[in-house]
Amino acid sequence: MFNLILFGPPGSGKGTQSEKLITQYGLKHLSTGDLLRSEIAGKTPLGIEAKAIMDKGHLVPDEVVIGMISSALEANPHAKGFLFDGFPRTSTQAEALDKLLDLKKTSIAAMIALAVSEEELVKRLLKRGETSGRSDDINEGIVRERLVEYHKKTSVVADYYKQFDKVVVIAGEGTVDEIFARLCKEIDGILNNK
Numbered sequence: 557m558f559n560l561i562l563f564g565p566p567g568s569g570k571g572t573q574s575e576k577l578i579t580q581y582g583l584k585h586l587s588t589g590d591l592l593r594s595e596i597a598g599k600t601p602l603g604i605e606a607k608a609i610m611d612k613g614h615l616v617p618d619e620v621v622i623g624m625i626s627s628a629l630e631a632n633p634h635a636k637g638f639l640f641d642g643f644p645r646t647s648t649q650a651e652a653l654d655k656l657l658d659l660k661k662t663s664i665a666a667m668i669a670l671a672v673s674e675e676e677l678v679k680r681l682l683k684r685g686e687t688s689g690r691s692d693d694i695n696e697g698i699v700r701e702r703l704v705e706y707h708k709k710t711s712v713v714a715d716y717y718k719q720f721d722k723v724v725v726i727a728g729e730g731t732v733d734e735i736f737a738r739l740c741k742e743i744d745g746i747l748n749n750k
């Protein structure tokens with residue numbers, strides 16, 4: 557199995573690049589944001605609870621997202637590997653992911669972090685908010701709150717993987733294709749060294 561984490565702040569291009577990477581490398585895409593939005597669309601109790609938190613730009617509780625990822629791993633026993641997008645977002649989630657993968661006798665090969673300036677992140681998210689209907693993109697206050705949460709709780713997740721020498725930082729500005737080419741170059745290098 558080959559498992560990757562695509563990491564970076566809100567708006568860094570994780571979702572956009574994940575779509576291309578799963579086709580290129582035959583991985584199963586696991587995005588906790590997408591899983592939560594599908595609960596919201598289904599108006600499930602979990603979705604209703606999560607929406608109130610997401611609309612403030614805050615993180616939903618660890619046990620909720622860890623449970624979702626655990627179910628998704630169980631539901632895909634024959635996957636060639638997983639591409640995690642938007643997860644793990646706290647140290648607790650990172651430790652839980654390691655344990656879940658350990659049970660499957662596999663692990664994270666690398667965390668690839670997209671580096672994008674704060675100004676560009678805000679610009680991208682507000683632009684998407686004009687048309688996407690995503691309630692957490694509609695005003696600058698919520699977008700900035702998501703970035704505050706990222707710096708407060710999520711950026712430390714990179715330190716967790718750094719201790720195992722698994723972090724690669726990629727410049728996340730430029731065209732989508734340019735960034736994709738940079739990602740593929742790194743991933744091909746990791747695969748060749750396996």
Ligand code: AP5
Nearest residue numbers: 566567568569570571572588589614615616642645680684
């Ligand atoms: P989530 O859905 O994970 O959103 P996010 O991390 O805030 O990131 P985005 O999806 O907004 O950005 P992205 O990096 O994927 O970039 P994208 O490709 O979309 O999480 C939403 C919420 O769910 C969280 O706030 C939290 O409440 C909750 N949640 C999710 N996971 C959780 C977890 N593990 N624990 C707790 N809570 C959790 O691109 C953004 C925009 O930029 C798009 O319009 C795109 O077209 C554009 N764009 C992309 N690349 C480029 C480029 N190169 N140049 C110009 N524009 C570009």
